[in-house]
Amino acid sequence: MTNIALRSREQVPILDSIQESEQQLRALIEKGLPLTPRPWKILAEQCGMNEAQVMATIEHWQSEGLIKRLGLVIKHRPLGIKANAMVVWNVPDDQVVVLGRRLAAEPAVTLCYRRPRQLPDWPYNLFCMIHGTQRSRVLAELDAIVTRQSLEAIPHQVLFSTHAYRQHGARYISE
Template identity: 35%
Template structure:
């Protein structure tokens, strides 16, 4: 269960953490808590599954990365963990994950998001992933972004939320 303080923490983080050198202290000052209390509560909410993760969500377009593609790969299932770790560690991959196949239409089980300032940048990154996967690459495709979607965090309402 969320108490009122947890709800307030979620509410003030919905637009992101404060852009200050000490964001947890800024939140604590706003809530009348200590920074340690805020961090402890966020950690507890994350450990209980109320919050999935705390992380930066950059706006790639504002940073000059206009070419964004979700690469999808058909990898033998027995190598998905090992190869997914390697792909996910590439500096140009913002996120990488395993998803189930939906045969026969969708044979892909490894997804990796890449971002580039040019189409050539993205093509080079895709080739690097392909080279890394080698003979385990049984096929791939790229789904390019066509518009920017609004990214938002967890939302609460005035109604009671049971999680």
């Protein structure tokens, strides 16, 4: 499924003037692109446009900032990837950007971002995800990253997920 991040109605006043076929297209892409070699063609058929019109409309929406990005939402548990660890780090603020870039460049790290600390209970400001099929492999990969990046002195915790929540992209059109 493709994750389409769109701006809200308040940010984009042109929404009220979008033609009905474009409104249908917008609703369709929020649900995700069809898994086919020609997704734009399938969407075109569903909203009464041709493939070129769909591609031009989406390109226009991107240039206007209505669509911020196209991305994937991967439902990894059905693929056997069930050992999902959020590693939280307490990094000195003057080092968090550099360390975040280093961690994000690690092949095993699938997501890396900064968040504000929630003191006094939560001192962590850098978060990264490592996915795997077994906890032991994820922990071994984390140990290898710590060694490669010389992070032994940086306090961190490993939090394994226990539940898969519903995953989807942003929604801006009510059903």
